[in-house]
Amino acid sequence: MSDPRPATAASPTPPTIPAGILESVEVRKTYDLGRVKVPVLQGATLAVAHGEWLAVRGSSGSGKSTLLHVLGGLDRVDRADGGEVRFEGRSIRSMGRGELDRYRNREVGFVFQFYHLLPELTVLENAMLPGMVGRLPLAWRAQRPEVVARAGELLDRFGLGHRLRHRPRELSGGERQRVAIARALVNQPRVLLADEPTGNLDEKTGAGILDLLGEEHRRGLCIVMVTHDAAVAARADRVVWLRDGRIEES
Amino acid sequence: MVYASLLANRYLVSRVIPLIAVLAVALNVALVVIVVSVMTGFLDMLRDSGRTLMGDVIITHDIVGIPHYERLIEVLEATPGVAAASPVIETFGLARMPYGRSGESRPEPVQVWAVDPRSLAKVTGFEDAIYWRTPEPEVAESLAADDPRLDREFDRLAEAMAINDPGAEPSIILGIEISPFNRRTREGTYRPEPDAAWMPRHDLTLALVPVSAGGRISEPREGRFRIANEFFSKVYQVDSQRVLIGLAEGQRLLRMAEGPLYDPDGELDEEGRPKVIGRSPARATTILVKGADRLTPNELKMRVAAAYDEFAKAIDDDPEAKVKPPGFVDIRTWEERLIDLIAPVEKERALMNVLFSIIYVVSAALVLSIFWAIVHEKTRDIGILRAIGASRAGVLWIFLQWGLVLGVVGALLGLGLGALVVSRINLIHDAMGEPAPTWSIVLAGVLAGASLLGAIVAAARGSLLHGLIWSLATILLGAIAVGLGLHEGAVMWDPSVYYFDRIPSRVDPWLTGFTMAGAVLFSVLGAAIPAAKAADVDPVRALRYE
Numbered sequence: 001m002s003d004p005r006p007a008t009a010a011s012p013t014p015p016t017i018p019a020g021i022l023e024s025v026e027v028r029k030t031y032d033l034g035r036v037k038v039p040v041l042q043g044a045t046l047a048v049a050h051g052e053w054l055a056v057r058g059s060s061g062s063g064k065s066t067l068l069h070v071l072g073g074l075d076r077v078d079r080a081d082g083g084e085v086r087f088e089g090r091s092i093r094s095m096g097r098g099e100l101d102r103y104r105n106r107e108v109g110f111v112f113q114f115y116h117l118l119p120e121l122t123v124l125e126n127a128m129l130p131g132m133v134g135r136l137p138l139a140w141r142a143q144r145p146e147v148v149a150r151a152g153e154l155l156d157r158f159g160l161g162h163r164l165r166h167r168p169r170e171l172s173g174g175e176r177q178r179v180a181i182a183r184a185l186v187n188q189p190r191v192l193l194a195d196e197p198t199g200n201l202d203e204k205t206g207a208g209i210l211d212l213l214g215e216e217h218r219r220g221l222c223i224v225m226v227t228h229d230a231a232v233a234a235r236a237d238r239v240v241w242l243r244d245g246r247i248e249e250s
Numbered sequence: 251m252v253y254a255s256l257l258a259n260r261y262l263v264s265r266v267i268p269l270i271a272v273l274a275v276a277l278n279v280a281l282v283v284i285v286v287s288v289m290t291g292f293l294d295m296l297r298d299s300g301r302t303l304m305g306d307v308i309i310t311h312d313i314v315g316i317p318h319y320e321r322l323i324e325v326l327e328a329t330p331g332v333a334a335a336s337p338v339i340e341t342f343g344l345a346r347m348p349y350g351r352s353g354e355s356r357p358e359p360v361q362v363w364a365v366d367p368r369s370l371a372k373v374t375g376f377e378d379a380i381y382w383r384t385p386e387p388e389v390a391e392s393l394a395a396d397d398p399r400l401d402r403e404f405d406r407l408a409e410a411m412a413i414n415d416p417g418a419e420p421s422i423i424l425g426i427e428i429s430p431f432n433r434r435t436r437e438g439t440y441r442p443e444p445d446a447a448w449m450p451r452h453d454l455t456l457a458l459v460p461v462s463a464g465g466r467i468s469e470p471r472e473g474r475f476r477i478a479n480e481f482f483s484k485v486y487q488v489d490s491q492r493v494l495i496g497l498a499e500g501q502r503l504l505r506m507a508e509g510p511l512y513d514p515d516g517e518l519d520e521e522g523r524p525k526v527i528g529r530s531p532a533r534a535t536t537i538l539v540k541g542a543d544r545l546t547p548n549e550l551k552m553r554v555a556a557a558y559d560e561f562a563k564a565i566d567d568d569p570e571a572k573v574k575p576p577g578f579v580d581i582r583t584w585e586e587r588l589i590d591l592i593a594p595v596e597k598e599r600a601l602m603n604v605l606f607s608i609i610y611v612v613s614a615a616l617v618l619s620i621f622w623a624i625v626h627e628k629t630r631d632i633g634i635l636r637a638i639g640a641s642r643a644g645v646l647w648i649f650l651q652w653g654l655v656l657g658v659v660g661a662l663l664g665l666g667l668g669a670l671v672v673s674r675i676n677l678i679h680d681a682m683g684e685p686a687p688t689w690s691i692v693l694a695g696v697l698a699g700a701s702l703l704g705a706i707v708a709a710a711r712g713s714l715l716h717g718l719i720w721s722l723a724t725i726l727l728g729a730i731a732v733g734l735g736l737h738e739g740a741v742m743w744d745p746s747v748y749y750f751d752r753i754p755s756r757v758d759p760w761l762t763g764f765t766m767a768g769a770v771l772f773s774v775l776g777a778a779i780p781a782a783k784a785a786d787v788d789p790v791r792a793l794r795y796e
Contacts (some may be wrong), residue, residue, distance in 0.1 A: 066790075074637055075790045098641065105639020116634045116793065120260035130638040132253035140252045183638070 020047040021222055022071055022191055027083035028245075029066055029075070040066045042245030043083065048191070053213075053223040055236035057250070062242045064226035065195050071224060072108045072193045073100050105134045109184030113196035115176040117168040117183075124164040127151035127182040147186065154182040158212060174205035181212060185221075192216070194225040198232055210235045251644050253635075258652040261624070262659075268624070268652070271617050272660045275769050278613050279664025280671065282606045282765045283757065287672045289599040290761065291754030296595060299484040300588040302375035305336070305538040306547045307554045308587050310580045313341060313461045315506055315533030317573045318565050322537060325561040331545045331553050336369035337534035339500045344470075345422075345493060346455040347429070348447055355454075360428065361491045362458065364500020366414045373540040379481040381426050381440065382450055383407035397439060406450050410479035414496035422456065422475035424449055426482045427490035436744060438751015440482070449477045456495065460505040463530060463573060464514070471503045484750070487591065497534070506533040511572055528572040547583035555581050603761070610772040613660075617653060617776030625649065625780040625787075632784050633792025646785040653777025657770035665766060672755045679753055683741040686734035694731035698724055 029041040040063040048054050058064045069075035070085055073092050077083055084091045087107060095103060104110075109130070117126045131147030132140060155161055158178040168176055177197060184192055194213065198206030214235060217223055225236060233239045239250045262268050309316070316322060319337050326335040341364075344357045371377040384405040385393065398404045413421040426432055431443040442448035453476050460468040475495060483489050501507035508531055512524040519525045541550035558579060565571045585592065625632075632645055671678065705720035743753055 069790050072637070074793075101639045101641045103639075104637060110637045112637075112793065116630065116637075118257070118631055118634065120257065120264045125256070129253060129635075132256070133251075133635070133639045133644065134641075135252065137252055 020049045020052070021088055022048040022224070023086045024067070024071060024247075025084050025086065027067075027070055027077050027085060028081045029063070029070060029077060030081060039245060041070070041083075044242065044245060044247050045083075046240065046247045048222060048224055050190075051217075051220050051222050052238065053217045053236045054225070055233035055239045056224065056226040056242055056247075057228060057230070057233050057239055058226070058242035060228060063245055064228075064242055067242060068110075068193050068195050068224065068226050071191075072110055073103050074110070076100075102134060105130055106187050107189055108191045108193055109187070109189040111177070111180050111184050111192060111194040111197045113199040115168070115173075115180045115200075117176055117179055119168050121167075122164065123155065123160060123166050123168070123171070123179050124148070124151055126168065126179055127155055127186055129183060130187045150188075151182060151186050154185055155179070158182055172205075173201050174208055177201060177205075177209050178212065181209070181216075185216065191222045191224060194223060196227055197225065198229070199227070206232065251647055253640070254644055254647040254651055257648050258655055261628075261648075261652055262655055265624070267620050268656060271613070271620050271773075272656055272663065274616050275613050275657060275660025275773055276663035276667060278606075278609045279661050279765055279769045280668035281609070282603075283665060283668025283762055284671050284675075285602055285606060286599065286761050286765070287668070287755045287757045288675070288753060289595070289602060290758045291756045292750075293592065293595050293599060294756055295484065295750060295754040296591055297585070297588070300591060301584045302379065303483050303485065303488060304584050304587060305373040305540040306545075306584055307539040307541065307550050308582055308584065309537040309539065309554065309558060310340070310582075311535055311576050313535060314463060314465055314576075315339065315535045316537070316575055316579065317463070317531040317533050318561075318571065318575060319532070319534040319537060321565070322558065322561045322575070325557050325564075326537070326539055326554065329553055329557045331542050331550060332557070333540045333542050334369065334372040335537050335539045336366060336373040337497060338370070338536040338538060339364035339497065339504060339506060339533075340535050341458060341500075341504065343459075343493075344457045345428075346457075348449075348452040348454060357457075358428070360456075360493045362456065362500070363492060363494050364497045364504075365494050366497045367411045367494075368414070370538070371411070373538045376481075377407070377411065379483050380407055380410045380423070381480045381482045383410075383479075393439065394435075394437060398441060399439075406479045409450075410481075413478050413494070414498055416498075418496060420473055420475050420499045421478035421496065422454065423478055423494040424480045425489035425492045426480045427486060428493065429480065432480070436741065440480075449480055452477050456493070456503075458500070458503045460503065462505060463533070468505065473499065473503050475499075485591065501532055501534075508532040531571075531573055547585060551581055551583050607768060610768050613769065614772040614776035617656065617773050618779055621649060621653065621777050621780035622783070625784045628784070629787055629792045632787045633789045633794075636787075636789035637793065642785040645787075646781045649777050649781030649784050650774060653774045653781070654770065656777070657773025660773065661766035661769040664769065665762065668762075669757055672757055675753050675755055679742065682739070684739045686737045691731055691734045694727055694734055698727035698731055701727055 024044055024046045027041050027044045028039070031038045031040060044063075044067055046054075046056075046067075056064055056067060066075060070077055073085070073095070077085060077093065079093075084093055086092070087103065092100065092103060118129070121129065128147050128151045131143065131151065135143060152161070152164065155164060155178075158181065160175060160178055160182070163171065163175065168179065171179065177200075181192075181197075192213070197213065198209050201209060210232060213223060213225070223236070225232075226242075227233050241248045241250055262272075309322075323335045323337065326332050339362075341362050343360055343362045345360045346355045346357050348355055365376075367376060382399065382404050384390075384402065384407070385399055390400060393400060409421065410423050412418050413423065426440055429447070429449045431447045431449070432440045433443055434440055453474055455472055455474055457470045457472045459470045462468065481489070481494070498507070508529060510526045511528040511530040513527050517525045539550065539554055541547070545553075558581065562575045562577065565575050635645060635648075636642075701720050701723040705717055705724055708716035708720050743750070
């Protein structure tokens with residue numbers, strides 16, 4: 001089990017936080033909806049340690065998903081917003097587009113509430129997809145056996161070894177989410193970013209998914225999971241709250 | 251990018267609507283291939299026929315003609331790259347044609363070529379163009395059993411080839427369309443009208459206007475000619491206007507044969523006649539030249555021009571030659587000579603290409619609208635791909651590649667369909683000329699009935715969409731069945747009216763290549779705007795897209 005270091009609660013001056021694998025420092029994010037500007041993150045500061053399983057709780061619309069997108073480099077925090085996100089001490093704002101694409105592809109893996117599998121691809125192809133992304137044909141030819149083996153091993157471990165050729169529509173919700181987790185892990189990322197991973201599943205199936213995440217966590221995977229569910233959050237090493245756009249320790 | 255190829259292919263085969271775009275591209279390409287191939291075939295036919303008539307390069311001078319042409323032919327035939335040359339006199343005349351059995355006749359203006367068939371056959375396809383002759387065995391097989399040419403009595407080839415032989419009776423060969431009594435059949439062959447004049451059994455009178463070596467026009471002279479045969483060059487303008495007579499007879503009537511050369515200053519001899527100062531050489535207005543196969547007409551033209559200069563210089567230097575050849579003659583390739591026939595068809599073909607290219611814009615618009623809708627539908631997939639690290643260029647490439655695959659598949663299908671139709675165009679044309687077979691009417695009727703049943707079942711289940719589709723299918727198939735039933739056979743290009751017996755066609759590889767490349771290019775262009783839209787999608791919004 002990892003030794004999570006506590007995140008510093010929001011404060012008027014930029015806090016000093018211990019170095020982790022992933023940090024957000026005074027991150028602000030405002031959505032411009034035409035006449036209305038909606039502030040979502042208002043100085044969210046958070047540090048995630050190597051191998052930590054962190055749960056971020058918050059009410060609906062509190063900005064949990066936005067925080068996750070910002071941490072994963074999917075939503076950029078520009079200078080006008082303020083604050084920054086660091087991965088292993090390096091600001092992801094300093095990354096170029098290609099570097100940011102590689103960051104999302106290699107360093108982090110996303111898991112979504114609604115699975116977001118591609119319906120035209122088989123289970124195996126969905127799981128292999130991040131392995132294909134960012135590789136040119138020649139490189140892919142060399143890497144393909146390794147990626148296929150890794151995706152197959154993950155799916156087998158998640159109990160889907162007999163479903164490799166199936167399409168997502170032929171799977172249950174729990175099975176789809178397991179495929180989504182396999183996809184997120186196929187490139188062996190350092191951090192898994194899970195957005196309400198059990199939010200669309202019944203309790204029993206959700207528990208199965210959490211067990212699976214727990215197992216990966218024990219293998220050393222760092223997980224940042226947002227959820228509104230206390231029982232789900234309880235599976236994490238540490239829980240923080242997102243209130244009024246700021247992080248608060250529970 | 252491997253994932254882009256994978257997704258482009260999966261998107262293509264997992265939806266019906268892109269397949270409609272493939273079909274549209276394929277039909278466009280097929281349409282262009284068919285139309286352009288038929289026009290290319292028509293152009294080839296014109297060129298082949300034209301070249302067959304006049305060899306590769308033509309030397310012409312005005313009606314005064316080229317003296318010492320026999321020496322010119324010797325020089326030409328000694329020139330490397332020249333296979334043969336033949337003299338011709340081109341002029342106009344009035345032919346008094348026999349009409350029917352009554353002996354009635356009427357003068358017709360005709361274009362007259364005085365030729366030597368023996369040498370002409372070495373330069374042109376003259377011998378093959380002679381119509382009344384026993385056909386080659388492979389041609390005979392395709393002829394109707396009652397075709398008169400299968401009757402030995404109609405074989406007059408020898409007479410046609412002998413019209414310029416020494417001592418031959420003055421004879422003439424008519425273009426097959428000159429006689430009003432040759433009926434063109436639906437097979438594209440000719441038959442003499444029953445109980446009317448078959449030309450080779452008759453004579454005609456031809457009046458020509460001689461022009462002296464000095465260019466003085468004399469009184470017209472008439473000659474009586476036995477009709478030796480008729481020729482079919484496959485160029486209507488030639489077959490309906492030209493007649494061929496023997497070169498020697500033409501020279502005699504036109505006063506272009508060798509004869510005494512009188513003193514141009516008009517001095518009279520002791521007996522009061524114009525003083526003879528030498529011999530005036532025979533003249534011909536035109537020399538047809540055939541080149542060796544390896545030479546292009548333009549290369550041959552340059553060699554012929556050099557040979558003419560050599561000939562003119564030799565005559566100029568010859569103190570015995572009192573009459574000198576013209577310093578300037580017109581030397582043209584067969585293509586240049588036929589420009590007024592070929593150029594309009596070439597222009598029409600180019601115009602067709604441009605007009606039909608417009609339909610690619612329609613394909614591009616179709617691809618664009620389909621892809622626009624698909625990008626809209628696939629917004630969340632784009633978000634997912636961005637989340638797992640796909641670049642904007644990668645997303646762009648998915649849709650561009652999809653457009654590329656769609657264009658390539660459509661172009662290949664179109665080429666296949668077009669080539670199939672072109673290769674079977676005469677079979678299709680012949681089938682259209684016959685009433686529809688009963689089985690096709692029954693099949694269309696049965697399918698219409700089945701569709702009606704489908705419409706009734708759909709209506710009973712309350713499905714508006716399926717009811718509408720089945721109803722439309724019923725109407726369409728019913729209309730096809732009725733149309734087939736009423737079809738009594740319609741020949742679009744009736745060879746008895748149009749001047750070809752089979753629809754000519756040739757798939758030009760370059761034009762086809764451009765057509766296909768155009769289809770692919772416009773498909774990619776159609777996909778480009780939706781692809782750029784996809785690449786611009788904000789991944790966070792895309793993931794939240796419902």
